[in-house]
Amino acid sequence: MAVAKALSTREEVVKERVGLTSNYAAAYAVKTVDVDVIAAYPITPQTTIIEKLAEFVANGEIDAEYIPVESEHSALSAVVGAAATGARVFTATSAQGLEFMHEVLYIASGLRLPIVMAAPGRALSAPISIHGDYQDIMSARDSGWVIMIASSAQEVYDSIIMAYRIAEDNRVLLPVMVSYDGFLMSHTTEPVELYHEEYVRKFTPRNLNRPRLDPRKPMTIGVIASPDWYYEIKYQAINALKESKNVIKETHNEFNKAFGTNYDIVEKYMLDDADYVLITYGGASSGNAKEAARRARERGLRAGVLRLRLFRPFPTDEVVSAIKYSKVVAVVDRALSPGNTYEGPVFNDVVSALYNKGINKPVISVVHGISQRTMLSDDFYNLYKKLDEYAKTGEYPRKTIFIGLRGGEA
Amino acid sequence: MKVYFRTIKDLPVDEYFGPGQLTCAGCGPSIAIRWILKAAGSDVIIVNATGCIEVTSTSYPYTAWSVPYLHVAFENAAAAASGAESALKVLRRKGMLDAKAKVIAIAGDGGTYDIGLQALSGMLERGHGVLYVLYDNEAYMNTGIQRSGGTPHFAWTTTSPVGSKLKGKVQRKKDIMSIVIGHHIPYAATANLAYPIDLANKVKTALDYLDEGPAFIHVLAPCPPGWRYPEEMTVEIARLATETGYFPLYEWDHGMIRFNPPSNTHFDKSKRKPITEYLKRQGRFAHLTEENIKEIEKEIDEYWDYLSKLVKTFG
Numbered sequence A: 001m002a003v004a005k006a007l008s009t010r011e012e013v014v015k016e017r018v019g020l021t022s023n024y025a026a027a028y029a030v031k032t033v034d035v036d037v038i039a040a041y042p043i044t045p046q047t048t049i050i051e052k053l054a055e056f057v058a059n060g061e062i063d064a065e066y067i068p069v070e071s072e073h074s075a076l077s078a079v080v081g082a083a084a085t086g087a088r089v090f091t092a093t094s095a096q097g098l099e100f101m102h103e104v105l106y107i108a109s110g111l112r113l114p115i116v117m118a119a120p121g122r123a124l125s126a127p128i129s130i131h132g133d134y135q136d137i138m139s140a141r142d143s144g145w146v147i148m149i150a151s152s153a154q155e156v157y158d159s160i161i162m163a164y165r166i167a168e169d170n171r172v173l174l175p176v177m178v179s180y181d182g183f184l185m186s187h188t189t190e191p192v193e194l195y196h197e198e199y200v201r202k203f204t205p206r207n208l209n210r211p212r213l214d215p216r217k218p219m220t221i222g223v224i225a226s227p228d229w230y231y232e233i234k235y236q237a238i239n240a241l242k243e244s245k246n247v248i249k250e251t252h253n254e255f256n257k258a259f260g261t262n263y264d265i266v267e268k269y270m271l272d273d274a275d276y277v278l279i280t281y282g283g284a285s286s287g288n289a290k291e292a293a294r295r296a297r298e299r300g301l302r303a304g305v306l307r308l309r310l311f312r313p314f315p316t317d318e319v320v321s322a323i324k325y326s327k328v329v330a331v332v333d334r335a336l337s338p339g340n341t342y343e344g345p346v347f348n349d350v351v352s353a354l355y356n357k358g359i360n361k362p363v364i365s366v367v368h369g370i371s372q373r374t375m376l377s378d379d380f381y382n383l384y385k386k387l388d389e390y391a392k393t394g395e396y397p398r399k400t401i402f403i404g405l406r407g408g409e410a
Numbered sequence B: 001m002k003v004y005f006r007t008i009k010d011l012p013v014d015e016y017f018g019p020g021q022l023t024c025a026g027c028g029p030s031i032a033i034r035w036i037l038k039a040a041g042s043d044v045i046i047v048n049a050t051g052c053i054e055v056t057s058t059s060y061p062y063t064a065w066s067v068p069y070l071h072v073a074f075e076n077a078a079a080a081a082s083g084a085e086s087a088l089k090v091l092r093r094k095g096m097l098d099a100k101a102k103v104i105a106i107a108g109d110g111g112t113y114d115i116g117l118q119a120l121s122g123m124l125e126r127g128h129g130v131l132y133v134l135y136d137n138e139a140y141m142n143t144g145i146q147r148s149g150g151t152p153h154f155a156w157t158t159t160s161p162v163g164s165k166l167k168g169k170v171q172r173k174k175d176i177m178s179i180v181i182g183h184h185i186p187y188a189a190t191a192n193l194a195y196p197i198d199l200a201n202k203v204k205t206a207l208d209y210l211d212e213g214p215a216f217i218h219v220l221a222p223c224p225p226g227w228r229y230p231e232e233m234t235v236e237i238a239r240l241a242t243e244t245g246y247f248p249l250y251e252w253d254h255g256m257i258r259f260n261p262p263s264n265t266h267f268d269k270s271k272r273k274p275i276t277e278y279l280k281r282q283g284r285f286a287h288l289t290e291e292n293i294k295e296i297e298k299e300i301d302e303y304w305d306y307l308s309k310l311v312k313t314f315g
């Protein structure tokens, strides 16, 4: 029944099915939500988003002010100024651009501004690499933003629509970043179902009833706070981020209802009885892991995949309850946390989530796909086999495994 | 410049920059901002860069601003102002806002000549209808008197100190007006807090032009601790800067240059007071030798030469 109802809803809301890259999917989502101000600066692999948006604006398909700024620092600053003035805003960037925005990332969340940004992940210089991984996103993870990581063009489209509703919710009022694989998704065409505008607009009503710059009600935004105040103000923002998880879940539920989708803040694949779990994020990594899990199951290994869709706030409860009964977990990171005990950044998040629930279980840190180094589903299949060996011998590696590294130890 | 205010009595009594901020006694920038807001009135949105004015006027939970005010960071006042201006434009167009508010960006010399120059250039090039006010106290005063691109030749600062080898700032002051005018904006002017009527009229004129594009006002605003003079002398020193020809008052208005009193007489050097009148009152120039002073004088003469060529071309 529920399925039948969901399907009929979907038929009603879907306008057309088209082939889009994730970047174009992002641009179409922005188009559908009646955005007011777009400011952006080109960087590969983000550029095609803002090219598409420029085209929409040039053709009068979006009634927005497009600010072709002179840098990423100014891109984020301009949308901060616009959001503070009450506008609905969008920006996008990657890699060095995100690093160049870094200072303003903290300001955007500290000022509690509902900004939405698309950020296809890319490796960081030096050496220069334009290719995809998630190092840039990891550098932004402590900046107080809501961060989602999508794994298909459809999900990018849907997530950006949800992002506006989350960001502008008075219980949240925080910037939201929607990330996905640079190139592997940003430049790969997939079928995407686009919705009729009226349904999207109904789902994303404007919130003009939030603090903003208005001469009729003057307000000072961006103050200096003494040590006597800073701590509490910052605490409010991090607390809002923590609490936003409920709003994000609520938004997911309502989105599922309105658009006949099936999103959750984590995606569980064959997890119910899994002994061996790979925790991943993004498109290629989770797609390959799922394929490997299917193969491993055919050969009798109880394999499963947990994909993080929401990355900040970290879905601690959901992650732990999903892997609670498994034997061994490997966290596959497409990013680096140099100098830490383990170099996989999300590995450290998962371990701290388990610690939080008093669970001690073998967790392996795996790094893969750095600067788009090829990831094969074979690699993930072999990883499942390794997890099985570890479990049998009771010997677990005490350092990060770097898959696909030439001349490495692993 | 159109004349909106003839005497000090014509200025509105309303205060939008409240008393009780934490600026130093005799703070030039705060005097300038007070005049600017009086002239601008209440229908404005202020976007302020990090610097003395910002840190002394927004000390949570207090604020000196009774107009909407946004501070984002040090280098991006022009970018944030671009966003605010664009937001007003589109929200008005979509019928979500009926206010006519104008956006004024305010930044110091550091936030303008140096770290914010890129954002300023971007804003001017894109043609946002924003009035950008540079209050020039000729150093990074908020962090304790370090040299900026706006610091004059030979001036002492903590990062252009007077030592056995080097005597104050080695380089000359950057010509920000020429840089700004190079962006072909409708209006740019210099002003000085010692000439409040001139300043107020320039603010009004600039705001009137914002429908066409950006406007820029460069206001000289002395700083007692940074320039090392007694705090009651701010206005006097500011006035001497113009009377000696060090800081001429002029406007760039749609491709024309016009000099304002008393600077309009200063092409004739004999009408200017000697530069020593200005220099000798400030501790930051206390170490100057006769030779240094001669060099400064030469530079000022050169500058007037350049200005007279501009007047010949654009006057």
Ligand SMILES: Cc1ncc(C[n+]2csc(CCOP(=O)(O)OP(=O)(O)O)c2C)c(N)n1
Pocket (backbone or CB within 6 Å): B029, B050, B051, B052, B053, B073, B074, B075, B107, B108, B109, B110, B111, B112, B137, B138, B139, B140, B141, B142, B143, B148
């Ligand atoms: C990126 C960055 N670098 C350095 C600073 C530190 N800082 C804050 S204000 C300031 C100097 C401001 O100087 P100026 O623009 O001349 O304004 P004033 O303080 O003189 O009013 C500096 C260096 C900063 N806030 N941000």
